[in-house]
Amino acid sequence: MTEEEIGLLEAEEHPLDGYLRKGRIPHIWCPGCSLGSVMTVIIEAIKETDIDPKNISVISGIGCTGRTAGYLNFDSFHTTHGRAIPFAIGLGLTDPNRKIIVISGDGDLASIGGNHLIHAARRNADITVICVNNFQYGMTGGQVGPTSYKGQFQTTAPYSNLEEPFNLPELVKSCGATYIARWTALDVRRVKESFVEAINHKGFSFVEVLGACPTTYGRRNQLREGIAILESFKERAVIEHGIDTEKVAISKEGPIIVGKFVDIHDKPTLTDNLLSIQRMATASKDKGA
Amino acid sequence: MSDNKENTPMVNTGEYFTSGNLAVAEGSLAAGCKFFGGYPITPSSEVAEHMSIKLPQTKGHFVQFEDEIASIASILGASWGGWKSMTATSGPGYSLMLENIGLGIMTETPCVIVNVQRAGPSTGLPTLVGQQDIQQARWGSHGDYEIIALSPNSVQECFDLAITAFNLAEEFRVPVTILMDETIGHMSEKLVIPEKEKIEIVNRKKPTDEADGHLPYKADEDLIPPMAVAGEGYNVITTGLTHDERGYPALEADAQKVLLTRLLDKIRKNKDKIIRxxxxxxxxxxxxxxxxxxxxxxxxxxxxxxxxxxxxxxxxxxxxxxxxxxxxxxxxxxxxxxxxxxxxxxxxxxxxxxxxxxxxxxxxxxxxxxxxxxxxxxxxxxxxxxxx
Amino acid sequence: MSDRIEIRFAGFGGQGIALMGRLVGEVISLHEKGKQSVMTQSYGPESRGGASSCDVVIDTQTIDYPKSTEIDYFVVMSEEAYHKYIPRLKKGGIIFVEENLVTLDDQAKKASKIFKLPATAIAETLGSRLYANIAMLGFVCANTDLFSEEAFIQVMKAKVRARFIEKNLTAFEMGKNHK
Missing domain, CATH: 3.40.50.920 (Rossmann fold)
Incomplete structure (x- = not known):
């Protein structure tokens, strides 16, 4: 987030008034962090969808990104570490008209919550998952994570990380996700377009936003300023819509492939399937079975 | 708003010769349970199997999740959607659920967890009886709390206490555990399901004030806050963090004292209503x-x-x-x-x-x-x- | 005083031992006025293939302890089950035995009566050994006052799949008429 944006959030009158909870701002995020900007874009995207705010629920797990739900003035749920997705599925199934947006970090969604991520994709659950990937665990002080690339330094990878990172778009695609996009936090306009598409999408939609964490990622990896991280994203980002997600893994110095990778519309969702089962059950009950 | 929100009870009035596991499922349906999130585990699986047959017939949902952690998280979510919700498991699964039972306590989320106990520790005797999760139900989640746990001793009581469990969960806004055991779960006896009108159902208190300025965690005199759910325009907020009456994180000792005292007292000061x-x-x-x-x-x-x-x-x-x-x-x-x-x-x-x-x-x-x-x-x- | 009666059904996995207990338990609980029953069974992987058993306890009063302690009626369909449980038969108790599958020994002498039925052979005349359990229950019905034939048939019709009903009714009849 830029100084200007922070200033906007602290101003008395603000275009986002009503969408942020009164008395919750200023937020806890560090200067130079992408999360404030991502939160603003989420609000803009929700506004653009024209969905009745009453029908929107936002669910987060634990971590810096996990704090997002609590700032947003919708029905908002800050859950336990990794468990935002199953909480969101239970909540969403109680009303097919409810739009469910999960926003959390890479560690929360792909490590401790990884099992729920892949199964939600497999079920084509009717939720939008926004994963802000900052390549490590920020809130706990910069430990290595499931998306840390080879050669990355973190507090628990003091000799550098030697493990392969998850390629998140490929992971969720192989499990059945029906909408997948990735952008850097710098590309606000395209991030917003993808958020709108993802929220309007029927079924499991996944948007990975590569975010800057200057505090615990940048300073250990020669990218001390948030802007330096974003600059590096900008230099390396290559838009490749529809590319095979096998080819979008992130490495230390290679290109960062961004774009909309998957957008499928004809696959039954978890809600569709459960409603079909209700019809089958009712028919079977009426037959006296 | 979905018509499913009514939590319409499914009361299969009649006389049956059936097992404790099926009776606890029938009691839950009669209490108005609409959502079951679960994961198979001996000796509780018949509860899930029965709910998978019955819930879709009553416009509810049964979802078999990827594990017990997802199961408990899902029922908390469903409860915040306004549906009465439950899961069923045994010791190993209950161990996995405990962190999120703590979230349920902290966020004051009504729900019911059936634990058909087997012998442990660890995998222990999966198909044989135990009563070894008594203290786990009391203290298993981290932090301090008060909790409600009921223990039926007959098939009929599995049915009756399932209704009681949902009623207590709704009244006190707390997860309620039904501590069954393998023998009760699998033995068959006569079950009488009364007529719908004869079953007393308690539903959570709803707020009556305007959404603007509503304080979601401001309790009434009985120490229990009314509960709005998603979609009602109150912009519901929950967090596992220590929070104030607004539901906002309040990360300091005074707020901790105020909140935890109330969470403890709402059970302790209502023991007469809870103890049977x-x-x-x-x-x-x-x-x-x-x-x-x-x-x-x-x-x-x-x-x-x-x-x-x-x-x-x-x-x-x-x-x-x-x-x-x-x-x-x-x-x-x-x-x-x-x-x-x-x-x-x-x-x-x-x-x-x-x-x-x-x-x-x-x-x-x-x-x-x-x-x-x-x-x-x-x-x-x-x-x-x-x-x- | 209690009118407690304990029945143990025992055999090997696949003989439908638990079904025998469930049917008898239901007949008594729901159709025999003034009587209650509880059915418990051995359960789990170890009950598949190997020994299988279940208890039905009957009483006119509330049944506290749900399992058998001293067996009044021992309905036994395998040699292994016979040896495992015969020590628990009450002195003066009654044995119903699948005579081709069990060889009785001296321990059976404590029984006051022994009824022998070639249940499996009877079932085979109907095309499947699976009917042996119902044949045995017909035999038990005819030789005890435990439950009435009418109530049993009513319950069986409700519990057994329609396409198997006819043969089960025949099996029950053949067991009942065996002398």
Missing amino acids: LEEYMLDDAEFVIISFGISSRAAKGAVNLAREKGLKVGYLRLITIWPFPDERIAQIAEKVKAIFIAEINSGQVTKEVQRVVKGEAEVHGLLKLGGAIHTPSEIVEEIERRLK
Whole structure:
């Protein structure tokens, strides 16, 4: 987030008034962090969808990104570490008209919550998952994570990380996700377009936003300023819509492939399937079975 | 808003010969349960299987999740969508659920967890009886809290207490555990499901104030805040963090004290409404057997057997295990010479009784370590041996 | 005084031992006025293939202890089950035995009566050994006052799949008429 944006959030009158909870701002995020900007874009995207705010629920797990739900003035749920997705599925199934947006970090969604991520994709659950990937665990002080690339330094990878990172778009695609996009936090306009598409999408939609964490990622990896991280994203980002997600893994110095990778519309969702089962059950009950 | 929000009970009125696991499922349906999130585990799986048949018939949903953690998280979510929700598991699964049971306590989320206990630790005896999760239900999640746990001892009571569990969960806004056991879960007896009109249903209090300025965690005099759910325009907020009446994180000692005191007191100060006991032959008793769940069936048989032998033995059954009936047990302890506790664990309730009795009476655990239930004669012999 | 009666059904996995207990338990609980029953069974992987058993306890009063302690009626369909449980038969108890699958020994002498039925052979005349359990229950029905034939048939019709009903009714009849 830029100084200007922070200033906007602290101003008395603000275009986002009503969408942020009164008395919750200023937020806890560090200067130079992408999360404030991502939160603003989420609000803009929700506004653009024209969905009745009453029908929107936002669910987060634990971590810096996990704090997002609590700032947003919708029905908002800050859950336990990794468990935002199953909480969101239970909540969403109680009303097919409810739009469910999960926003959390890479560690929360792909490590401790990884099992729920892949199964939600497999079920084509009717939720939008926004994963802000900052390549490590920020809130706990910069430990290595499931998306840390080879050669990355973190507090628990003091000799550098030697493990392969998850390629998140490929992971969720192989499990059945029906909408997948990735952008850097710098590309606000395209991030917003993808958020709108993802929220309007029927079924499991996944948007990975590569975010800057200057505090615990940048300073250990020669990218001390948030802007330096974003600059590096900008230099390396290559838009490749529809590319095979096998080819979008992130490495230390290679290109960062961004774009909309998957957008499928004809696959039954978890809600569709459960409603079909209700019809089958009712028919079977009426037959006296 | 979806028409499913009504939590319409499914009451299959009639007489059945069925198992405890099916009865607890039927009781849950009769209480208005609309959502079951679960993961298969012996000896509880029949609960899930039955709900997978019945819930879709009543416009509810059954989802078999990827694990028990997802299951408990999903039922918390469903409860915030306004649906009465439940899961069923056994010891290993209950262990996995505990962190999110803590979230349910902190966010004051009504829901019901059935734990059909088997013998442990670890995988233990998956198909054989245990009562070893008594203290786990009380203290298993981290931090301090008060909780409600009920323990049925018959098929009929599995049905009845399922309704009670949902009612208490709704009234006190707390996850309620039904501590069954393998024997109760799998044995078959007569179940009478009454007519719908005869079943008392309690629903959570709803807020009556305007959404603007609504304080979601401001409690009424009974220490329980009214509960708006998603989609009602109140912009519901929950967090597992210590929070103020607005639901905003308040990360300091004073706020912690205010919140935790209320969460503890809403159970402690309502013990009279929550505690259910069964008493038998206590008036002239010199000795008393305290028991619960399947063990109480043998204990009651033992009381009758002991009386035939001229021993003045009485019986106290804990239908509510948590909160613990300290006061009643202390009263009984003043009048009797010795208290025996029949339980299938290494003394989890025995230690509670010792704490309460404070030396007023002798306290002896009649303990089995899992895999088999007591027989009445075994209990009487043990009492006779201890009295020598 | 209690009118407690304990029945143990025992055999090997696949003989439908638990079904015998469930049917008898239901007949008594729901159709025999003034009587209650509880059915418990051995459960789990160890009950598949190997020994299988279940108990039905009957009483006119509330049944406290749900399992058998001293067996009044021992309905036994395998040699292994016979040896495992015969020590628990009450002196003066009654044995119903699948005579081609069990060889009785001296321990059976404590029984006051022994009824022998070639249940499996009867079932095979109907095309499947699976009917042996119902044949045995017909035999038990005819030789005890435990439950009435009418109530049993009513319950069986509700519990057994329609396409198997006819043969089960025949099996029950053949067991009942065996002398």
